[in-house]
Amino acid sequence: MDKRTPSILIVGGGLAGVFCALKLAPSPVTILAPAGIGGASAWAQGGVAAAVSEGDTPEVHAADTIAAGAGLVDADIALGVALEARARIDDLVAFGAPFDRDALGVLQPSREAAHTHRRIVRVKGDAAGRAIMETLARRVRETPSIEVVEGISAFEIVTREGRAIGVLGRDPNGQTRFLGGSALVFATGGVGHLYSVTTNPIDARGAGVAMAARAGALIADAEFVQFHPTAIDIGADPAPLATESLRGEGAVIVDRSGHRFLADIDPAAELAARDIVARGVFKSIASGNGAFLDARTAIGAAFPTKFPTVYASCMAAGIDPVTAPIPIAPAAHYHMGGVATDAKGRASLPGLWAAGEVACTGLHGANRLASNSLLEALVFGARVAADVAASARDETTAAFHAREQSHHDVMDHAVVEELRDVMAAYVGVVRDGAGLARALGAINRLRRQATGAQTQNMLTTALLIASAAFARRESRGAHFRSDFPTASPELARRSRLTLNEAETIAREATS
Numbered sequence: 436m437d438k439r440t441p442s443i444l445i446v447g448g449g450l451a452g453v454f455c456a457l458k459l460a461p462s463p464v465t466i467l468a469p470a471g472i473g474g475a476s477a478w479a480q481g482g483v484a485a486a487v488s489e490g491d492t493p494e495v496h497a498a499d500t501i502a503a504g505a506g507l508v509d510a511d512i513a514l515g516v517a518l519e520a521r522a523r524i525d526d527l528v529a530f531g532a533p534f535d536r537d538a539l540g541v542l543q544p545s546r547e548a549a550h551t552h553r554r555i556v557r558v559k560g561d562a563a564g565r566a567i568m569e570t571l572a573r574r575v576r577e578t579p580s581i582e583v584v585e586g587i588s589a590f591e592i593v594t595r596e597g598r599a600i601g602v603l604g605r606d607p608n609g610q611t612r613f614l615g616g617s618a619l620v621f622a623t624g625g626v627g628h629l630y631s632v633t634t635n636p637i638d639a640r641g642a643g644v645a646m647a648a649r650a651g652a653l654i655a656d657a658e659f660v661q662f663h664p665t666a667i668d669i670g671a672d673p674a675p676l677a678t679e680s681l682r683g684e685g686a687v688i689v690d691r692s693g694h695r696f697l698a699d700i701d702p703a704a705e706l707a708a709r710d711i712v713a714r715g716v717f718k719s720i721a722s723g724n725g726a727f728l729d730a731r732t733a734i735g736a737a738f739p740t741k742f743p744t745v746y747a748s749c750m751a752a753g754i755d756p757v758t759a760p761i762p763i764a765p766a767a768h769y770h771m772g773g774v775a776t777d778a779k780g781r782a783s784l785p786g787l788w789a790a791g792e793v794a795c796t797g798l799h800g801a802n803r804l805a806s807n808s809l810l811e812a813l814v815f816g817a818r819v820a821a822d823v824a825a826s827a828r829d830e831t832t833a834a835f836h837a838r839e840q841s842h843h844d845v846m847d848h849a850v851v852e853e854l855r856d857v858m859a860a861y862v863g864v865v866r867d868g869a870g871l872a873r874a875l876g877a878i879n880r881l882r883r884q885a886t887g888a889q890t891q892n893m894l895t896t897a898l899l900i901a902s903a904a905f906a907r908r909e910s911r912g913a914h915f916r917s918d919f920p921t922a923s924p925e926l927a928r929r930s931r932l933t934l935n936e937a938e939t940i941a942r943e944a945t946s
Contacts, residue, residue: 442462442463442464442465442582442616442617443459443462443463443464443465443616443617443618443620443823444464444465444467444601444602444614444615444616444618444619444620445464445465445466445467445620445622446467446589446602446619446620446621446622446623446643447466447467447468447621447622447623447624447643447791447793448466448467448468448469448470448471448472448473448583448622449473449568449622449624449791449792449812450564450567450568450571450791450809450812450813450816451622451790451791451792451794451811451812451813451815451816451819452466452468452620452622452790452791452816453466453472453568453571453572453575453816454526454571454812454813454816454817454820455620455622455790455816455817455819455820455823456575456578456581456820457530457571457574457575457578457581458816458817458820458821459580459820459823459824460578460580460581461579461580462580462824463580463582464580464581464582465581465582465583465584465614465616466575466581466582466583466584467584467587467589467602467604467614468583468584468585469585469586469587469588469638470585470636470638471583471585472568472571472572472575472583473568473572482534482544482545482555482556482557482558482563482680482806482809483520483523483524483527483555483556483557483563483567483806483809483810483813484496484520484547484550484554484555484556484804484805484806484807484809484810485517485520485521485523485524485544485554485556485810486517486520486521486552486554487521487524487542487544487554487556488544488552488553488554490552491552491553491554493514493517493518493520493521494514494517495551495552496517496520496552496554497510497513497514497516497517499549499550499551499804500513500516500517500798500799500800500804500807501513501800502549503549503708503709503800503802503803503804503912504799504800504801504802504803504804504912505710505800505801505802505911505912505922506800506801506911506922506927507656507797507800507801507911507912507927507928507929508797508798508799508800509796509797509798509800509929511778512778512796512797512798513797513798515778515814516798516807516810516811516814519814519817520810520814523810523813523814523817524542524556526813526817527567527570527813530570530571530574531570531573531574532558532566532567532570533558533566533570534556534557534558534563535556535557535558535559542556544556544557545557545680545683545684546680546683546706547679547680547682547683547706547805547806548679548682548683548703548705548706548707548708548709548712548805549703549706549707549708549709549804549805550804550805550806553683555680555683555805555806557680559743563809564809565744567809584614586606586607587604587605587606587612587614588604588605588642588889589602589603589604589614589623589642589646590602590603590604590605590642590646590888590889590892591603591646591649591650591888592619592646592647592649592650592784592787593613593615594650594651594784594786597785598784598785598786599619599650599784599785599786599787600615600616600619600786601613601614601615601616601619602614602619602646605888618786618788618823618826619786619787619788620780620787620788620789620790620819620823621643621646621647621774621782621787621788621789621790621793621794622643622789622790622791622793622812622816623642623643623646623791623793624638624639624643624791624792624793625639625641625769625770625792625793626639626640626641626644626660626767626770626896626900627639627673627766627767627768627769627770628640628673628855628893629641629767629854629855629858629893629896629897629900630660630766630767630855630858630859630863631672631852631855631856631858631859632666632672632674632764632765632766632767632859633672633673633674633766633767633768634663634666634673634674634675634676634766634767634768635673635767635768636673637673640889640892640893640896641770641892641893641895641896641897642889642892642893642896643773643774643789643793644657644770644772644773644774644793644895644896644899645891645892645893645895645896645899646892647774647782647784647787647789647793648895648896648899648933648934648937649895649934650784650787651783651784651933652774652775652782652783652784652787653774653775653782653783653931653932653933654772654773654774654775654795654899654903654931654932654933654934654937655772655773655774655775655795655797655929655930655931656771656772656773656795656799656800656801656903656929656930657770657772657773657899657900657902657903657904657930657932657937658772658900658903658904658906658907658914658930659770659771659772659799659800659801659802659912659913659914660767660769660770660771660772660862660900660913660914661709661710661713661767661768661769661770661771661802661803661913662709662710662713662717662765662766662767662768662863662864662913663676663679663709663713663765663766663768663769664688664709664712664713664715664716664763664765665677665678665679665681665682665688665712665716665728665761665763666763666764666765666766666768667745667748667749667752667754667761667762667763668726668762668763668764669752669754669762671752673766674764674766675745675748676745676748676766676768677728677745677748677761677763678742678744678745679709679805679806680742681728681730681733681734681742681745682705682706682728683706684730684733684734684741685730685732685733685734686705686728686729686730686733686734687704687705687728687729687733688704688705688712688715688716688726688727688728688729688763689726689727689729689760690719690724690725690726690727691724691725691727692724693729696715696719696724697711697712697715700715701715708802708804708912709802709803709805709913710801710802710912710913710915713765713864713913714864714865714915716763716764716765717764717765717864717865720764725762726762726763726764727760727761727762727763728760728761728763729760729761730756730760730761731756731757731758731759731760734756735757736757738756738757739757749761765863765864767858767859767863769792769803769808770792770900771795771799771800771801771802771803771912771913772795772899772900772903772930773789773792773793773794773795774787774789774793774794774795775795775931776788776789776790776794776795776796776815778796778818779818779819779821779822780794780796780815780818780819780822781822782794788819788822788823789819790812790815790816790818790819791808791811791812791815791816792808792812794815796811796815797929798811799811800912800929801911801912801913801914802912802913846887846889846890847884847885847886847887847890850881850884850885850890850894851890851893853877853881854877854878854881854893854894854897857873857874857877857878857897858874858897858900858901860874861873861874861901862874862897862900862901862904864915865915865917866904866914866915866916866917867916867917867918868905868908868916868918869918871901871904871905871944872905872944872945874897874901875898875901875902875905875940875941875944875945876944876945878894878897878898878901878941879898879941879945881894882894882895882898895934898934898937898938898941899932899934899937901941902932902936902937902938902940902941902944903930903932903937903940904916905940905941905944906930906932906940907926907930908923908926909921909922909923909926910922911926911927
């Protein structure tokens with residue numbers, strides 16, 4: 436790689452990064468995927484939202500997205516993404532994705548919460564993410580213009596004259612390497628492992644947000660973290676997920692006495708927006724009444740074949756969902772915020788593009804509509820590929836090879852565990868000003884203690900989330916402040932901040 440014109444460098448091996456690389460072919464692309472191709476995308480159970488059913492339209496899909504986003508969705512982005520959805524589904528079909536179909540070969544979508552139509556294009560009920568990523572991984576192996584580099588974790592963006600030109604990464608032997616490219620695309624995933632209970636894989640630590648912020652990029656909507664209301668509550672880390680499609684098929688949420696408490700909170704009950712369901716489940720657990728997903732009547736004996744992934748997770752924990760309700764709890768699931776981008780996926784830092792969960796495009800607003808995440812990864816993966824192909828620079832990176840050095844990056848495990856507990860306690864489903872100030876004080880203290888680059892990245896992203904949450908003195912979407920329990924019309928705008936601004940908020944909150 437160092438002896439030829441640098442390829443386009445994509446950091447992240449999930450759906451957004453891999454789809455972007457395939458769309459860029461035959462241009463040379465290097466995918467930096469520390470754990471290989473897959474990422475959190477392979478864990479997605481629901482599927483891809485797209486208006487493919489009779490009677491459904493992209494305009495209705497966009498309207499549902501805007502309604503779920505609690506006043507902060509960019510309407511133009513929402514409509515554009517919905518209009519491109521069918522073409523991206525067709526791309527996946529052409530690549531070989533085995534979507535569920537009826538006897539006539541017609542796509543057979545399901546329904547999820549806050550969607551007005553059945554538009555979740557899925558695979559075997561709850562295996563869409565894995566099936567899509569396995570399909571695309573085969574395509575990557577067959578594409579000679581794509582090189583996959585495993586085992587190297589990026590920890591810092593390198594800039595030249597104010598432009599991103601690559602990253603510093605560390606291999607398993609502690610060797611620091613510079614990896615450059617004619618363009619830098621971040622598809623690094625989410626932030627779930629900043630929290631003690633999450634559905635995300637262990638590498639979802641928010642590193643991409645931190646690296647971009649330290650390099651000077653704007654971060655948008657950082658305060659909005661979505662908590663999935665139906666993680667299976669068996670003490671596992673990460674927590675297995677009970678897909679929302681179960682509720683779309685009629686499964687209900689009950690307390691210990693069998694009462695459907697969500698019907699007391701919202702007319703849509705189990706099919707209300709995720710933030711509403713998550714808070715309802717959180718409140719029921721906090722009151723001692725517990726929370727359970729009951730699929731015995733709606734799905735029953737068909738559970739093993741209709742939802743094999745969830746069934747296997749339950750059975751491994753000694754729970755038979757055919758005959759017993761599933762214990763559930765809210766878990767950190769998806770970050771609506773991230774690196775601020777425009778409609779082409781460009782970050783504010785020249786030379787940097789972002790796609791997937793690390794990016795904040797304006798699609799999700801304050802609360803992501805179910806299964807719009809894989810769709811956004813596909814649409815913006817394709818958009819970034821088109822923009823990069825038209826604007827990537829042919830630059831040499833040899834001047835930075837001298838920066839390679841041996842340095843063992845020790846993960847500060849005690850710091851990480853405390854951070855995850857702090858985030859769950861004070862920056863979780865329900866927040867307040869005093870708790871957020873305590874969180875910011877703890878994060879600043881831990882930043883002074885931590886020595887490893889990976890840990891510092893986690894702390895930086897946590898600081899951005901908590902600072903933005905402290906500054907937003909209202910409740911909106913996934914951000915609920917018990918001291919400001921209603922939405923303020925004056926605050927119906929997206930947040931944008933730099934790392935310096937977040938640090939200023941933290942100092943003022945803790946002074």
